[in-house]
């Protein structure tokens with residue numbers, strides 16, 4: 513990446529200015545490092561005026577209170593104003609307007625569009641149509657790039673590095689969009705992956721091929737206890753109850769929930785992450801152990817989303 | 828060219844040879860041959876030294892563009908495509924397996940945005956040995972070519 517000096521400080525060229533954040537697959541390693549660095553700078557020294565006079569449109573065609581509030585807070589804390597909607601119920605979509613037309617119109621109102629949608633690829637279409645930057649806040653089972661970036665930021669923050677880490681992913685590795693984005697992101701680094709999931713929710717061939725292509729070492733496991741002693745990061749996700757019969761679901765939750773007793777085998781630096789909301793994968797008794805890091809992770813979403821808003825809107 | 832004369836020669840147009848057996852009909856649909864009035868000669872299950880059995884298409888009075896010729900390789904990676912003028916080969920098109928294909932296949936993902944919006948589908952192509960895989964530019968899901976062929980109304 514080209515660098516130039518300004519006021520005696522080393523400043524990186526901002527290649528993200530004016531671009532979209534749709535899929536991790538679009539991002540270069542230097543851009544990812546730039547996002548992490550900017551997020552760390554904002555966390556150390558908040559900048560309440562960075563986006564003064566900017567308007568962010570939060571377009572949640574699919575409801576997600578947590579993600580919407582995180583984006584809204586990030587924008588407000590940088591001095592931007594926020595417009596938008598929290599579900600498609602009361603919008604012209606209900607009256608049959610195409611996503612194409614909705615986005616075309618909203619792009620005239622706002623400086624940046626955040627979109628969450630029930631259909632995969634909606635954010636890509638929005639980015640094609642809008643003449644303003646678009647951020648994907650989740651498109652069906654496809655991508656959730658800002659979650660993956662905040663996860664990576666959190667991993668680096670709690671371990672002081674990324675290269676060389678042993679990282680386990682558990683839960684729904686097949687349909688989870690968070691997992692899809694995170695795997696693509698982690699595959700850019702020199703890490704070792706442990707994939708813990710029931711067969712029905714195991715990583716798809718497409719993503720396994722991707723890991724192989726990137727030269728990432730990975731292995732499949734049936735229980736957390738088998739590998740916990742090796743791990744630096746245990747990344748847990750929710751298993752969606754509606755995909756299974758009550759009996760299957762009960763079996764899965766018994767196998768893929770974290771048993772507090774097995775933590776005595778863990779390395780001292782092990783940190784447990786979860787994109788939240790949790791159901792019963794992580795018992796509350798774990799919250800007070802030094803391994804729990806999921807609430808810090810959720811809080812980091814604000815800084816990473818601030819970094820993205822700033823990098824897309826300011827040269 | 829003498830070997831291909833088991834199917835009558837054409838005066839002007841395009842000859843697509845070395846198509847794997849059973850793929851010619853898909854190529855006809857891809858090129859939307861059904862919608863024009865030119866004479867088309869089709870050879871199915873002809874004996875071929877390199878392919879065992881092969882298909883062959885001769886289209887009178889139509890010159891394939893390079894893009895069209897490249898799209899043909901999605902179904903016939905080893906196709907030879909020759910342009911004929913006055914019974915002579917005047918150009919052998921050097922095909923390149925395309926990076927992407929627009930508006931041909933239907934996405935198999937029921938919640939893909941291409942199912943509900945009036946937009947052209949767009950797939951990125953990759954060869955894994957003999958398998959051809961297509962990744963949707965929108966939903967980013969990857970499919971086998973033959974899985975998508977079965978679903979695509981245009982093919």
Ligand SMILES: [Zn+2]
Nearest residue numbers: 934939963966
């Ligand atoms: Zn698709």
